[in-house]
Amino acid sequence: MAKLLPLPHALARRLARNSHERDLLRRAQNGDREAVAVLLGRHREAVGRLCFQILRERERAEDAAQEILLRAFEKMPQFRGESEFSTWLYRVALNHCLEIKRTSTRRESLFGGEEEARSTADFSPRSDTRMALETALDALPEPLQIVLVLRQWHDQSYEQIGAILNLPTGTVKSRLHQARREFCRIWEAQNAEN
Amino acid sequence: MPKIDAEDELPPDIAAAFDQYQTPPLSRDFEAKFWAQFEARRGRYRGFAGFLRRLWEIEIEGVAVWRLAASTFSGGAACALFLGCFALFAMPAETPRVLPLPTTPVPETPRMAFDARAFYAREWEEFGLTPPPKIAPTKRQKLENGGEISCVGSENGWV
Known part of the structure; x- marks a missing residue:
């Protein structure tokens, strides 16, 4: 082993990180509290952000993030390691958030403005730009909205988005292109109105 | 990144x-x-x-296995029901040929069985007796005069 050429530093670091991650996952699957704590610390912020970006309410987003992380660690034995843990976690998170969103949309359509009243009393810094961004995002169809969120706010590559949404890379690219075009059109229409 | x-x-x-x-x-x-x-x-x-x-x-792609099984089963049942109804209504409206039925046996009711002989037998049974044996038919005797009855020459006028 000693006679082998030394690995490039970045690759060596990546391999070490991967093996460390695998080890952590294995330990977490066996119920090791310490490993769960490390994984939780690594991923909770991303999950929390994603929940807020989809649900737009602090409390609901936090509850959703709790539930997602709990489910993820509960279903850990079912994680087969075919994809990265973060990809799997994103998938679990997206499914849960979209389920909540759909349920609340159905409830809103049944019971009227109750949800609206709650959401306005939420997270404080709501500038015009923020509101415009949220409105434009909400105007997009759900599949386009999701690819845009994953790309713009979570820096996910086409391949990673494809793995999360179980789509081929080509489809991700075309969806992203469509999302960007639609978003620009809505944004410009909003600016023209104002 | x-x-x-x-x-x-x-x-x-x-x-x-x-x-x-x-x-x-x-x-x-x-x-x-x-x-x-x-x-x-x-x-x-x-x-x-x-x-x-x-x-x-246990879940497959986020769906519980029991839910998958239940939905598969109900889907299969719905398909079978649909196909069954389709087959039923798609059958020709021709009535099937009916085979000739055997003659209906007529039960022997007491009323029907109550002929003169049965009546005669019952009358005897009521007295705890057996009916007298049936008289055997006798051979008709050949008369000399060819069988004609005549009252001529008798005391009381009868043969």
């Missing part, structure tokens, strides 16, 4: 809006809540009941 393609870039004002968008930090007691619930849920899977619960909650 993944490489971002140039074609994927948004106009600067929109990109700036995305960059400025802030999400609130998680609350301070987030972890404490997480661990409390984590331990509570772990307790659910202890023992034999926990093992059964775990089996029950």
